[in-house]
Amino acid sequence: MNLSLKQLRYFVALAEAGSFGRAAESVHVTQPALSQQIKEMEAELGVRLVERLPRGARLTRTGQEVLERARRVLAELDDLERAARLSRGLSGRLRLGVIPTVAPYLLPLALTRLRARDLTLDIRVREARTETLLVALEQGRLDAVVVALPVPGAGFAAEPLFEDRFVLAGSAARLSRWAESAESLRPTALAPDQLLLLDEGHCLADQALEVCGLRGRGQVDLGASSLATLTGLVAEGFGLTLLPEIALRAETAAAPTLSLLRFAGPEPSRRLALVRRKASADDGWVAALASILRDAGAELLGAARAVRP
CATH class of the missing domain: 3.40.190.10 (Periplasmic binding protein-like II)
Structure with missing residues (x-):
């Protein structure tokens, strides 16, 4: 058997892109060149790896099995290359x-x-x-x-x-209700309909729900894509959020009206x-x-x- 690393890389690119055109673009070759390499790979293995569709490509069951092995081979090769790069x-x-x-x-x-x-x-x-x-x-x-x-x-x-601790962020008016009892402030005291979080899939959003003892998001759920967006919103009084300490210097500089409160110890953190x-x-x-x-x-x-x- 005479498979090449080029064929393995092209095959993995095709599996991830879902079309010959996008795969060829991702590996910087022409579509006919990539298609020919996949055909030669199929001929060498004696199996059909790809179903060629009018609007894309889909791996066969055998193709899925070959994909797993191709990724392992390429990962091991990358480990070898990494070891050489970082040997000093x-x-x-x-x-x-x-x-x-x-x-x-x-x-x-x-x-x-x-x-x-x-x-x-x-x-x-x-x-x-x-x-x-x-x-x-x-x-x-x-x-x-x-x-x-x-x-x-x-x-x-x-x-x-x-360890990166969380602080409560919002407008001065929003935080005023806890100002006198900040020494006993816990995340579980926050109402879910006031808490603004990042999009689902961000680990910080999941951590915020966990430390606040919440099972889901509140009625007002913007699902922002960045902490900068959340900071701007809560600084103007639109809800509350949890900010990690490493973000405080940058976000308070960008939103001067933002107010912060620390939670009672042990402070929630990641x-x-x-x-x-x-x-x-x-x-x-x-x-x-x-x-x-x-x-x-x-x-x-x-x-x-x-x-x-």
């Missing part, structure tokens, strides 16, 4: 994934520190939700990801970074971690990267204490 510690190319409620705040500081450490480091960053990042990590398309714990799946190793595949080699780059991320986080948390002691 944190150098070469780094492909890092970060969740959206962390990226805008942590990355500017962390990337500055990474550049100061090594100007030759080629950094590729992807911002996406936890589920998407973990799939990319598992498939070898990312070296590591910054997400909130816990992380599902036994194939990952987590390096804890820091634990952020640097996660990699257990199978990937670690020659010191994980500890070096985690140290830089912790330093950046410490600066943000210090600024948060200054904004809201």
